[in-house]
């Protein structure tokens with residue numbers, strides 16, 4: 548494998564993981580960001596977010612001399628042949644993608660280009676963005692360059708593994724791309740064992756959206772089945788187990804019922820694809836339903852809390868977990884945000900705990916909720932406990948202690964982490980998502 552010099556423009560989530568992993572694979576990587584403070588911290592080995600294994604990977608690759616950080620673009624691009632664009636692509640108010648950062652980054656890159664560079668778009672971007680990149684550069688630079696679309700499929704909390712052991716690598720090329728460019732891009736991933744799917748830019752860009760919205764539709768599908776389960780007295784966990792045993796669906800299918808999906812990607816990407824489709828005159832109705840079901844799940848969860856504590860106003864309620872999923876401090880579009888708002892509207896006094904997301908949660912909820920490091924202190928004196936994030940430590944709580952500390956033995960499990968029979972035998976009023984007749988559950 549040839550050692551390539553790579554610049555990563557945008558040291559956010561995708562950028563840093565991509566940079567550190569390419570450095571691990573033996574390439575010479577410079578991660579750039581316009582945020583000087585972020586770069587200074589990274590130079591000291593401090594990552595701007597929590598991701599298992601990332602800090603140690605950064606330290607290891609910096610020590611080896613394969614990874615460095617810079618807020619100076621000319622320095623970052625000096626002598627580099629492959630430039631990854633990994634800047635943020637936030638949502639506009641109408642759900643469409645805001646390409647401001649991509650456009651600004653590409654303009655800046657263009658002013659430093661010398662010829663022969665490969666610009667690789669890795670952020671999730673609307674179909675046609677590779678073409679837009681070509682147009683922006685061409686206006687400012689007359690030399691040769693290529694644009695490749697290489698969407699990323701990182702999953703937070705397991706991002707390093709997702710990069711180094713992906714299910715597939717997508718490479719989208721422009722019509723006139725040369726075999727040399729293709730070889731260089733493939734060479735970057737030479738040590739990664741995964742099928743490579745080569746296609747055109749547009750197809751590559753669409754694949755990223757298709758993959759994410761497919762997963763969201765699985766989640767909303769199982770959540771709809773969960774609602775049915777509650778009406779007919781069935782158990783969604785066993786339905787999901789049976790579905791996963793079907794090899795056409797598979798063990799890793801996103802069919803774990805609960806309070807729905809959140810995070811930076813799923814909600815944003817589904818909204819973006821709805822808008823992208825609208826613009827070309829196709830009404831992607833299916834996705835409207837996926838979104839609607841997802842929103843409903845939060846309301847369903849709050850209804851369950853109300854069922855156990857009908858007069859919730861002024862009462863202490865404990866929430867376990869705030870991040871959008873375990874092993875991350877990411878609060879972006881976390882289901883907890885909507886749930887907290889709904890409970891606050893009902894007048895509940897919310898006490899919440901999370902192993903790592905409290906700092907980020909404070910920026911959203913401020914002083915309107917009480918934060919606890921220790922789950923037992925959040926639970927003490929509460930009328931009901933709500934499980935919001937399935938952190939492994941919540942599965943191992945001392946349930947007798949939980950029962951003793953609670954004012955009433957009420958639990959609403961938004962992630963189905965416990966077994967209903969066991970919980971009921973232990974004396975809890977236990978409501979989960981889609982597990983048996985809701986109406987048969989006796990509230991003491």
Ligand code: UGA
Pocket residue numbers: 671699700701702703704759762766800801802803804805806807808809810811812813871872
């Ligand atoms: C997601 C995709 O899984 C990645 O493949 C993709 O690369 C990434 O978005 C992206 O576009 O960057 P991520 O947002 O890190 O990754 O999180 P997931 O593990 O996919 O979970 C998303 C949400 O779905 C979480 O709130 C999770 O609790 C929920 N979920 C997931 C369910 O409710 N049920 C499931 O069965 C699975």
